[in-house]
Amino acid sequence: MSSREGCTTRRRGAALETAILEAAWKVLRDQGYAGFTFEAIAARAGTSRPVLYRRWSGRQELLVATLRQLWQSKPIEIPDTGSLRGDALAFLMQADERRARIITLMSVELHEYFRETGSSFRELRAAIREPGQATALEVIVERAVARGEIADVARPARVVNLPFELFRQEVIMTMGAVPPEAIHEIVDEIWLPLLLQG
Amino acid sequence: MSSREGCTTRRRGAALETAILEAAWKVLRDQGYAGFTFEAIAARAGTSRPVLYRRWSGRQELLVATLRQLWQSKPIEIPDTGSLRGDALAFLMQADERRARIITLMSVELHEYFRETGSSFRELRAAIREPGQATALEVIVERAVARGEIADVARPARVVNLPFELFRQEVIMTMGAVPPEAIHEIVDEIWLPLLLQG
DNA sequence: CACGTAAGAAACACTTGCGTATCTTATAAC
DNA sequence: GTTATAAGATACGCAAGTGTTTCTTACGTG
Numbered sequence: 001m002s003s004r005e006g007c008t009t010r011r012r013g014a015a016l017e018t019a020i021l022e023a024a025w026k027v028l029r030d031q032g033y034a035g036f037t038f039e040a041i042a043a044r045a046g047t048s049r050p051v052l053y054r055r056w057s058g059r060q061e062l063l064v065a066t067l068r069q070l071w072q073s074k075p076i077e078i079p080d081t082g083s084l085r086g087d088a089l090a091f092l093m094q095a096d097e098r099r100a101r102i103i104t105l106m107s108v109e110l111h112e113y114f115r116e117t118g119s120s121f122r123e124l125r126a127a128i129r130e131p132g133q134a135t136a137l138e139v140i141v142e143r144a145v146a147r148g149e150i151a152d153v154a155r156p157a158r159v160v161n162l163p164f165e166l167f168r169q170e171v172i173m174t175m176g177a178v179p180p181e182a183i184h185e186i187v188d189e190i191w192l193p194l195l196l197q198g
Numbered sequence: 199m200s201s202r203e204g205c206t207t208r209r210r211g212a213a214l215e216t217a218i219l220e221a222a223w224k225v226l227r228d229q230g231y232a233g234f235t236f237e238a239i240a241a242r243a244g245t246s247r248p249v250l251y252r253r254w255s256g257r258q259e260l261l262v263a264t265l266r267q268l269w270q271s272k273p274i275e276i277p278d279t280g281s282l283r284g285d286a287l288a289f290l291m292q293a294d295e296r297r298a299r300i301i302t303l304m305s306v307e308l309h310e311y312f313r314e315t316g317s318s319f320r321e322l323r324a325a326i327r328e329p330g331q332a333t334a335l336e337v338i339v340e341r342a343v344a345r346g347e348i349a350d351v352a353r354p355a356r357v358v359n360l361p362f363e364l365f366r367q368e369v370i371m372t373m374g375a376v377p378p379e380a381i382h383e384i385v386d387e388i389w390l391p392l393l394l395q396g
Numbered sequence: 397c398a399c400g401t402a403a404g405a406a407a408c409a410c411t412t413g414c415g416t417a418t419c420t421t422a423t424a425a426c
Numbered sequence: 427g428t429t430a431t432a433a434g435a436t437a438c439g440c441a442a443g444t445g446t447t448t449c450t451t452a453c454g455t456g
Contacts (some may be wrong), residue, residue: 010422010433032313034232039413048434053415060388104309111230111307119372156387162364169367172305175318189354197395208403208452237443246404319447 011047020045020052024066029101034195038065067106072097078136084144085192092167092183100178103171106191141195150195163191209245218243218250222264226303231310234261258315265304266326272296276334282342285389289334290365290381294296298376301369333360339393348393 011019023045028036036059042049045061056062076098106121134142141160145152158165166186170178203284221243226234234257240247254260274296279286305319313316332340339358343350356363364384368376 012423012432016433032310034310034313037413038415046434049414050416050435051433053291054215054432058415120371122371156383158383159387162388165367165438166363169363169370172370175309185354185356189207189357190360190392193395197391210402210453214403235443236445246406247444248402248405248446252402256445295403 016047016051017055019067020047020055021066024062025070028063028066028105033063033105038062067102070102074157076136078139080143082147084140084149084195085187087140087143088137088187088191089183091140092163092178092187093180095167096166096171096178096183100171100176103168104175135161135164137164155195159194162194163187166190214245214249215253216267218245219264219267220261223268225262225318226264226307227299231261231307236260258311261308261311262325265300265322268300269326270328274334276337278341280345282338282347282393283385285338285341286361286385286389287334287381289338290361290376290385291378292375293362293365294369296379298369298374301366302373305366305370319359333359333362336364353393357392360392361385365390 020041024036024041027040027044031040036060038049038052041062042052052062056065076091076094079087079094081087081090137160138157141150141155144150163186165185167178170182170186218239222234222239225239225242229238236247236250236257239260240250250260254263274289274292277285277292279285279288304322308319308322312322336355337357339348339353342348361384365376365381368380368384
């Protein structure tokens, strides 16, 4: 189970810390927050609990550090395929690949935090997002308008971001990856008809 | 903490079972799934763990029983206002009032349960729902078709049930009740345009 | 009213994780 | 090379929950 793989040298400082965060992520991914214990993480990283306690005071603190590193290591790019449909599909596929797991996790991990602070997913997300930044789908729609693909009319934010809402819903409902058919349904049977009708 | 409140009589059979399920629900509501232990539930119900073990094999089984009772104790009636829009609005308002809490719970709090059992929200819902029953929105659409309000064409289940999906998403994101404006947006800006365009 | 069923109390051994203390030994810096 | 530092191993008492066993006693059935 140890991730040191016969490595005899003793790791230190930043290298050790990175290795621990990687191990922590793997434990979180495989065992969930309930299995996210210093015991399990130390074992997986091939080190011992005191080493973890010297860096983080407890599981919450380590969790934040773990998610922060993970989030920053996997950015999502806004696709530019030349068509509204292509962009939407590519975007959702990418989100599926890169964010499905994190989305499920976040709703669990942060729940304890929500309980304590009385805040919500939405508030936290708003606090984290850079203000005034357009969502990927807003950019995608804007480009389609510029190409003349769809009419240049005002659209409610809820309509523009609909695919991602439904995608997230799907992720939460199934606890995992969203099959391509579902993504196609969302785009072809709901979103495009809605955008094109105007 | 015991819910027996000076009750000296010894409860039996169905009465005892109901009392335990009520206690279980309170524990789940107050302490979350992490605190949903036989120990805590037995204490809250004013009984002992063996009594619980005689009925359910473990926390997962008790959880399903608890949610099923809760779900069925607050049935949603399918509104019949005479118009598609009125029915949809009334249905979502009712869902908001009666289901917001349990939905939050099932989707956010129970990930640990899903992990333990290897199941998902969708499966848990199936275990709780009475089988073979049409969803409220399916009935509402059917009636609208019968009235001649909308065309009699085949519609994907995803389209028919869209309002509830979006409603649920809203509940999860806000961790609570959904404001009426959001419900109106879902119905007027998304669902009705989609249904009426055909 | 007698009796069988099951409620409820208490204890069992066991497991997992916590947070800390102690000690060694490798290694980076000087 | 010597030395300060921190890695890594081991062990501690503590707490909470598990699943089970045993025993007593209340209560509904007949």
